[in-house]
Amino acid sequence: MQGIQIRPGGLADAQAVLDMLDSAVVWMNGRGNTGQWGTTPYSQKPGGVARVERYLTENAPHIAELDGTPVGALVLDSGPSPQLPIAPAGEPERYVRLLISDRQQAGRGIGAALLEHAVEETRRAGVELLRVDCWAGGGGELVAFYERNGFTPTDRFLSEDWPGQVLARRVG
Numbered sequence: 001m002q003g004i005q006i007r008p009g010g011l012a013d014a015q016a017v018l019d020m021l022d023s024a025v026v027w028m029n030g031r032g033n034t035g036q037w038g039t040t041p042y043s044q045k046p047g048g049v050a051r052v053e054r055y056l057t058e059n060a061p062h063i064a065e066l067d068g069t070p071v072g073a074l075v076l077d078s079g080p081s082p083q084l085p086i087a088p089a090g091e092p093e094r095y096v097r098l099l100i101s102d103r104q105q106a107g108r109g110i111g112a113a114l115l116e117h118a119v120e121e122t123r124r125a126g127v128e129l130l131r132v133d134c135w136a137g138g139g140g141e142l143v144a145f146y147e148r149n150g151f152t153p154t155d156r157f158l159s160e161d162w163p164g165q166v167l168a169r170r171v172g
Contacts, residue, residue, distance in 0.1 A: 003066055003067065004064050004065070004066055004071070004072075004109075004110065004113050005064070005065045005066075006062050006063070006064050006065075006074075006113065006114065006117045007062070007063055007065065008060075008061065008062060008063075009056055009061030009062055009063040009073060009075075010056055010057070010061065011053060011056050011057055013056055013061065013063050013070060013073065014049070014052050014053055014056055016063070016070040016073075017052050017055075017056070017070075017073045017098075017100065018042060018043040018048070018049065018052055019043075020070075020072070020073060020100045020101065020102050020103075021041075021042035021043070021048075021052070021100055022041040022042050022043050023102065023103045023104070024037070024042075024100060024103055025037050025038070025039070025040070025041055025042055026041075026103075027103040027106075033137075033138055035135075035137050035138070035161075035162075036135040036137060036138070036142075036162075055075045055097060055098055056075075059075045059076060059077045059097060060075065060076040060077070060121070061073065061074070061075045061076075062074045062075075062076070062114065062117055062118075062121075064101070064110050064113060064114055064117075066105065066108075066110075070102075071101060071102040071105045071108075071110050072099075072100060072101035072102065072105075072110040072111065072113075072114050073098060073099075073100050073101075073114075074096065074098065074099050074114040074115075074117060074118055075096070075097045075098035075099075076094050076095065076096060076097065076118055076121060076122075077094070077095045077097045078092075078093065078094065078095065079093060079095050080095050080097075080131070080133060080166075081097065083159075084133065084157065084159055084164070085157050085158075085159060086133060086155065086157060086164075086166055087155065089129055089131060089168075091128075091129055092126075092127045092128075092129070093127060093129040093130065093131055094118065094121065094122040094125060094127050094129070094130050094131075095130075095131050095132065096115070096118055096130070096131070096132035099111055099114055099115070099132070101114070111145065111149075112148075112149055115146075115149045115150075116149075118130055119150075119169065119171045122171045123171050123172070127171075128170055128171055128172030129168060129169075129170060129171070130151075130168070130169045130170075130171050131154075131166060131167065131168045131169075132146060132151065132166070132167050133157075133164050133165065133166045133167070134146060134164065134165055134167070135162065135163070135164060135165075136156060136163045136164055136165035137162075137163045143165050143167070146167045147167070149169075150169045151167035151168060151169045152167060152168055152169070153165055153166070153167050154166045154167060154168050
């Protein structure tokens with residue numbers, strides 16, 4: 001995406017990330033998708049604000065900006081959330097814990113730019129495996145997005161009633 005800048009994130013970005021998450025819930029619900037994140041704004045979910053604050057302080061957050069305005073966020077970690085039934089990779093990895101973009105900027109390549117940044121960060125760390133998990137419900141649009149960005153589906157999982165898909169990309 002032309003003009004996008006990606007910078008390190010931090011706690012000061014919490015409100016922008018929460019705003020993107022809240023607008024994504026509205027956008028998904030408007031498309032008939034209430035199964036992925038439910039219908040409650042993310043900022044009003046129990047633990048939602050604290051989770052975003054942890055992501056921005058305990059992980060490696062990156063913020064995409066367009067003309068100085070945050071339009072996307074990526075959070076990298078060293079593995080999947082321990083709350084999910086996902087097997088360890090068995091080798092060093094970087095893991096996309098959060099990828100979100102401003103829905104008002106949809107279709108401008110923000111998510112793809114952040115994923116390419118994740119690939120660069122993974123290589124820079126000397127790690128060859130980048131993984132992500134996502135919602136595998138609906139028509140599989142989210143899984144297809146990651147496939148278009150070089151990821152290959154590996155393991156499927158079910159977390160309560162939430163169908164998930166793990167995807168991997170070799171970057172070495």
